[in-house]
Amino acid sequence: MQILLLTTIAAYLLSTAGYLAFLFLQRKPLRQAALALLGLGFVGHTVLLVAGVFASGHLPVHHLHGTLVVAGWAVTGVFLVIYGRYRLQVLGVYAAPLALVILIAASLTPSAPAADKTLFNSFWLISHIAAVFLGDAALALACGIGILYLLQENAIKSKRHGFFFRRLPSLDRLDAAGYACIASGFALLTSGLITGFVYAHAVWGRFWSADPKEIWSVITWLIYAALLHQRLTVGWRGRRSAVMAIVGFALILFTFLGVNFLLKGHHGVFTGQ
Secondary structure, eight states: OHHHHHHHHHHHHHHHHHHHHHHHHOOHHHHHHHHHHHHHHHHHHHHHHHHHHHHHSSOSOSSHHHHHHHHHHHHHHHHHHHHHHHOOGGGHHHHHHHHHHHHHHHHTSOOOOOSOGGGGOOHHHHHHHHHHHHHHHHHHHHHHHHHHHHHHHHHHHHTOOOHHHHHSOOHHHHHHHHHHHHHHHHHHHHHHHHHHHHHHHHHHSOSOOOOHHHHHHHHHHHHHHHHHHHHHHHOOOTHHHHHHHHHHHHHHHIIIIIHHHHSOOTTOSSOOO
16 A cells, blocks of 8 residues: 555656646647656556455545645646646646655555444545535636636736746636636535534434534635626626636645644534535
């Protein structure tokens, strides 16, 4: 397992280096090599995740190590899907380092056996975990696209047409890809909240218990709901959408990590639920 983890990290590291070299040199072979390495890393990452499931009998999200492994896998997987749809080659400069950092963090944290494995074998819990992690990954990429949008917009407004202008896609293309990530991420997040409430009722006898993670998850959901509502009703696009995508992902990070370490609740310190 450790060798597979280190091999996956090495693939992500080389992919990151390839994407950074592509950003500066704009050579097609560099981009192709970086994408291939990221795909190879994703395959290794998938094997690592599946091995963890077979070893523990459930999704390994009962501790920080497993939570980060799943999060990194989701980021890479969703990026490959978005790349296949929109061909945003430069987004790999954001996605590959993000997956790398997450997996390095996972390698530095210890794993621990679950206190009660039966808690992790519920259909509703598995659905909740899958929806939340994939949704968060899509919204993480929306944040990255938002950053690229702001950089390109600044390059256009400055009229210098320098480094970023020549390397980033058009604003319309970035806005369309960002909206796709936000819409799909929001749908998955909604599904994750619903299945989480159903699971909570099955385990604790109530849909809502005012747990800090529940509260901040709903706050995050409301932020993205407001963004989508404003986009559909009053045409919030471009800069506003990009800024809100970045703010929303900051809230996700706080909900994902900050709440677990700073506030106490039944989700526990290490779980990513």
